[in-house]
Amino acid sequence: MVCSELHKNQARTSEICSGPAMQCFKFLKVMMILFNLLIFLCGAALLAVGIWVSVDGASFLKAFGPLSSSASQFVNVGYFLIAAGAMLFILGFLGCYGAHSENKCALMMFFSILLVIFIAEIAGAVVALVYTTMAEQYLALLVVPAIEKDYGYQSDFTQVWNTTMEELHCCGFHNYTDFSASRFVKENKVFPPYCCANPGNHTVEELCTEDKARSMDVQGCFKEILHKIRANAVTVGGVAVGVAALELAAMAVSMYLYCNLK
DSSP: OOOTTTTTTOOOBOOOOSHHHHHHHHHHHHHHHHHHHHHHHHHHHHHHHHHHHHHOHHHHHHHHGGGHHHHGGGGGGHHHHHHHHHHHHHHHHHHHHHHHHTOHHHHHHHHHHHHHHHHHHHHHHHHHHHOHHHHHHHHHHHHHHHHHHHTTTSHHHHHHHHHHHHHHTOOSSSSGGGGTTSHHHHHHSOBOGGGGOOTTTOOOOSSBOHHHHHHHOOOOHHHHHHHHHHHTHHHHHHHHHHHHHHHHHHHHHHHHHHHTBO
8 A cells, every 4th residue: 555645734754655554653643642631631630739739728628528637638748749740741741742743852852751750760669679778868867857847837847747647656757756856845845746656556645755755665657658668569569560561651652653753
């Protein structure tokens, strides 16, 4: 089959003369457009929610009604949602526009950004698995000074930590000692009540002194998070493999389209 009409609409595809090859190209192009349209819409939704949460967290919680106690965890990740939403928005636009208009520049940008994200994810996974101690030390340098400075005085930061300690039944990053030099303890002479929670039924003492916190010896939140991840390793691994497979497939399709365009 000679594709004599291929260039009439200024489509920048290469001369693919076999019917099955042309059908494959068109199919992958349509799938690329639909997939990235979904990514584009998800990015726009995340971006909108992130802006809403960052600007007016109270109304966000009110909208959730009875779920507000659970939703309160998300009020403090507004900037994360904005960043993730913006990245998905840009990726979706580049992939959708590049496939629809057969723009090689947009397709290459899509491929490059996705490749950088993929490499960063692999590097992060290796660091998390192989260098857990190093990662803990690095995070401690960031988190512990923030606890000492902001806990009890910065509402969003305090809410995040209270929610984390309540749900994971933990105290501080390492343990109660992370609060020893904090403004909160120095001025109030008490530790967060979660640092004195009963290990059996997790009931919270109203007044948590340093002696009580030491005797209770509640586990730090970093170790609790690691424990949760390891306990759900199959699920976490499955999700990670699924995301990696989608990224690889998207990169492969974008490169296929790129290589078959003039």
